[in-house]
Amino acid sequence: MAQVHFRGATKRYGAVLAVDRLELAVADGELLVLLGPSGCGKTTVLRMVAGLEEVDEGTIVIGDDVVNDVAPKDRDLAMVFQSYALYPHLTVAKNIEFPLRQRRIEGEDRRRRVAEAAASLGLTELLGRKPAQLSGGQRQRVALARAIVRDPKAFLMDEPLSNLDAALRVQTRADIVALQQRLGTTTLYVTHDQVEAMTMGHRIAVLRDGVLQQVAPPQELYDRPANTFVARFLGSPGMNLVPASVTEPASVTEPAPGGVPAPGAAPVPVGPPGDRVDLALAGGRLALGGEAALLARKASSLVVGVRPEHLAIDPAGALGARVVIVELLGAEVQVVCALDDGTQVVVRQGADRPRPAAGELVRLAVDSGALHLFDAESGVRLAVGP
């Protein structure tokens, strides 16, 4: 078990910068998820740790050792590949014992470890089979067994669940979390699936185009996304983002722009007039108070973010919208609406709430306490402080 440190780790493929000056510290025993869309460099990061890709600049430190020039076989890591990469000519037992054999672990010790690893993943009955005779889920478990059979410094997992069907994925997800908890081995887990990331990671590192966007525990990532990319990437569906401009507070009776009277525009918070601003967005107005108002005043133009669960269809809402699609998901309903300026937003509501029909004109109420403000140009979250 060991920490893994990235210090300015950079990887180039010709002119393409696959990983750009990555600074990241994975704590001993932590399960850190590398999350991002395909092509963001997350697998490259993992392969750099494994030694399968060279580090062009910067260093990677495992434990106390800089491993840039250490061969993969000497890094003492275990990797689970997306394709499982089992040895097709060897039986399950021989597959699991392969890493032990390479480390000259012999005889009774080896047999015992293989048996234990196989038993802990329910593979005892399958030890004599070849990978071709196994189902996808079974192969995946053999790949895991091969990783846990010895006690490596860290586990590297490259989308190990992506080839499993949905039900099996949920089950295996829980199994891996339990396994990692029991063994307490530092784990880097690569996925593009944000649900996997949210449910498994102690912390999540979000990557985009080789650049680290944010590292935080799942809830913090969800509650305080560092930029619009993270805001949109996390959550299913992601955060609604609407461009807005800051104006002086309007009186409650003033009609909203566009001539449509706003029946009961968003409540104006109580406080000194300087502490309040209005946000003009998508043909409607939102009143802001307190800290958010101070932040908004500092930005010339901004993007307002609101999670689907913080929007509600409400006749007294501040924003006008037309319902585009209503998606029923069992316990909840996602209503896709087009705001007056055409921006699409998603509203999440309980299945028990009255459901609008597609094409219907509705008004949307915004939970102003749950607004996220981002700088329109950089996409960076507006925050208190310098």
Add this chain to the structure above:
Amino acid sequence: MTTVAAAPPASAPRRGGRRRRVREAGLGYLLVLPAVAVFGVFVFYPFVENFRLALYETPPYPGLPSHYVGLHQFAQVLTSGAFFQSLLSTLVFVVMVVPTGLLLGLLLAVAARRRLRGMAAYRVIFSSTVVTSVAVAALVFGTLMDPVVGLLPWLGIDPRPPILDNPTWALPAVAVMAVWQFLGLSFVLMSAGLSSIPEDVLEAARVDGASDWTVFWRVTVPLLSPTLFFGVVVATIYAFQTFGQIDILIGPANAAYEHVNVLVYNVLTTLQVNRTPGEAAVLSIALFLLTLGFTSLQLRFLERRVHYGR
């Protein structure tokens, strides 16, 4: 009744179906006819005729009648000392060519997988021997092995007697050229085999702690076994049938000829020098059975050790 009324419409489509099937089958036979005709004239008829010829003793002078001797000719040819000498040369030749040709091909293929500048050019060069004609290659090798202008005198070694006239070295010399010529195919085969091995399995082995050597012997070679097996079969057949190299490099007039008189060459000399077509036919049947036997032995025993992906 209903049954009577129902009968005609039921049988009508059946009759139509049969007519269609006959027409389709007819078209099928028509389409394979050219192939059957070509194979019939150039393969099947000579093949059968060869068996017939083997049962007749033909005098070495043209115009004299041949007469039926049955299997007697087989016994006579296949128990002769010349046949055993020829058989031995053939087997020695196969043993020299097959493993060397395959191993060198594998070595080149492994080397060519390295991502180096200009490797594409090397790949073309390595595989070029496939498309080099036997005659051209034999002339090149003949020159290289020439006692006056060849490689050895150039290196300051006096090759006396000349390699190609030397009873000990003539066959290995032909084998060197046969290996060289087979190398292109061997390289292409092994390259294809190597590129069919999933990269991540090799990477998994490296992360699992295996050295390059171990990865090669424990993972690459087992996963390459279908290709290796195919290569052994093809190389063996190739070695059994090596003819042009011997004919051009050595030729029947050479003093060392007896030592390179492998079966396939023996067939020709028996036919053209001894002028005994019946005996030549027996020899070619022996070569056919030998090749067939070896190939089925390989299929039977070697294939057990082959691992097919899935």
